[in-house]
Amino acid sequence: MGLVENYVFCLFFAIVGSNMIYREYGKTGKKISAIGFGGMRFDNPNDLDKSAEMLVYALDNGINYFDTAPYYFKGKSEKVYGSALPELKKAGKDFYFSTKSMGKDIDTVRKDLDKSLERLNCDCVDFFHVWCVLSPEDYSSRKAAGVIDEFHKIKEEGLAKHICISTHMNGSEIRNVLTEDDYEGMTVGYSAINFPFREDGIRAAAEKNMGIVIMNPLGGGMIVGNPEEFSFIKMNEEQTIVDAAIHFLLSDESITTALVGFSRKEHIDQALNAVNSFKPYTSQQVASLKEKIQSDFQSLCTTCGYCKICPQDIPxxxxxxxxxxxxxxxxxxxxxxxxxxxxxxxxxxxxxxxxxxxxxxxxxxxxxxxxxxxxxxxxxx
Ligand code: SF4
Ligand code: SF4
Known part of the structure; x- marks a missing residue:
């Protein structure tokens, strides 16, 4: 019996292949690996073949969600994906590409999509995101320009299978946007050290049965770079700090996948080990983490984004x-x-x-x- 099967929690999981955990991506009917491939950390994206090998290795080991974006390495990340595509297809397994456009008008969105499809070497992308929504104002102006409708039109035309949103807004802002419009999934920055401030957005997406993809699961490098300071997120001595950050996220049943940016195959192995040793955090453990973060880390910026009102546009x-x-x-x-x-x-x-x-x-x-x-x-x- 696999490790995960030892827990009642596994009602939400299906185990396919190795010990990878798969979860339903919202209402799409797709089963996504609990660890997703983030395409922003290749060691040498100019070496298409070597970088493409990483995707093939990931799929061999059960990772089936591959996220990228036009600006990751100035389009080279998407080219790596396109280069890997023939080899990925040979594996005969289901896998999914996700990309994005932060176009503020219809023409830019269309141009972005055309370029992405060309680089990705495909006619249709699985998940297409309204990318990097920073604030309610940013969202409103894109909506007024017809961008959101255009994304849905793109789906109707068969150029994207699912329309999603990727955002850095705080929890209540996310909730408002999700009330206004329908998306099949959301990609959001979330981790063991900022969750109290974005949690409401996760809950709002879960209430709508959306797929939820986590970016920056390691706190933008902050958790891994400061393992002593954040050792309190570990629940036992066996866990590494990476394990702990991933275990925390996977403990939330509504989270579909956590994107990890891989530079080398060892990083993929590390993430797979975290899945293999996964034991869900109890609600008491999560509550005590939340208390600690809210009390001891009050002087940290949570990147909630409420300060995006600067008249001088200072970030x-x-x-x-x-x-x-x-x-x-x-x-x-x-x-x-x-x-x-x-x-x-x-x-x-x-x-x-x-x-x-x-x-x-x-x-x-x-x-x-x-x-x-x-x-x-x-x-x-
Ligand atoms: S500076 Fe304050 S308001 Fe701005 S993102 Fe950080 S915590 Fe939020
Ligand atoms: S001008 Fe300076 S003080 Fe005023 S909002 Fe911008 S950064 Fe803050």
């Missing part, structure tokens, strides 16, 4: 999320994070007029302006 959340890394471990370099992860230059702070609106809006009541000053310090360059 406050990017600065504060980068600052998190220095708070957790003083040897971390927040400005490196700012540039590498968010593509933001610290000089953007020069445009700040110190109006204080971001501090007023901040759900964590963070001293944002004080942190701006610290971020300008030479020692963090």
């Amino acid at each position: 406050v959340w990017a600065f504060m999320e980068s600052y998190n890394h220095a708070l957790i471990n003083s040897s971390n370099k927040p400005l490196e994070r700012l540039a590498m992860h968010w593509g933001v230059n610290k000089d953007e702070l020069d445009r700040c007029i110190e109006c204080g609106q971001c501090e007023e809006a901040c759900t964590q009541h963070l001293p944002i302006l004080e942190r701006f000053e610290l971020l300008k310090k030479e020692s963090w360059h």
Whole structure:
């Protein structure tokens, strides 16, 4: 008997092949592996063949959901997927490609889709996302421009099988959008260290029986980069920090899959090990994690996005999320994070007029302006 079968929780799972866990993706009838392939971390995306081997290895080991996007490595990630496609088909197993468009108008969405299909080497993508919705205003303006209707038209035309949304909004904002429009699935940043602040969005999607795909399951690298500081998410000594982050997510029955960005085959093995050793967290364990995060990590930015009201268009959340890394471990370099992860230059702070609106809006009541000053310090360059 497989490990997972030892738990009553397995009512929600079907075990296919190795010990991979599969879950229903909402109402689509598709069964998706609980670990998904994130296409944003290839070691060398210029080497199409070598990178494509990673996808084949993943499918061989039960991973059947492959997520990518046009801007991952400037289109090269999609090319890797397209290059892997013939070999993936040979395996004779079900697998699914997911991609996205953040087009703000109909023409851009169509152009994005055409380019994606060409790079992916297919006529129809399985999951097509309204990508990177940052705020209710962002969503409203795309909707007013006809973008959301266009996505549904694309499905009617048979160019995408399922229409989904990918967002960085906070829980209540997600709930509002999902009330307004119908999607078959949602991709959202969620992890053991930010869940109290996005949980309502997950619940809203679950109430609509949508597929729920988790991006940044390792807290954008924060959990793995600071294993001591986040050791409290582990429930036993055998768990690695990666196991713990994945086990926490899989314990939520409504989560379909957690996307992990793989650079090497060992990373795939690591994620598979986490599935093999999965033992669901109890509701008491989750409740105590939540309490700890809400009390001890109050000074962390949760990337909830409420500060996206800056009259100067300064990406406050990017600065504060980068600052998190220095708070957790003083040897971390927040400005490196700012540039590498968010593509933001610290000089953007020069445009700040110190109006204080971001501090007023901040759900964590963070001293944002004080942190701006610290971020300008030479020692963090
Ligand atoms: S204080 Fe600066 S960063 Fe904050 S909202 Fe005002 S201009 Fe934007
Ligand atoms: S700075 Fe505050 S409001 Fe902005 S994303 Fe972080 S926690 Fe949310």
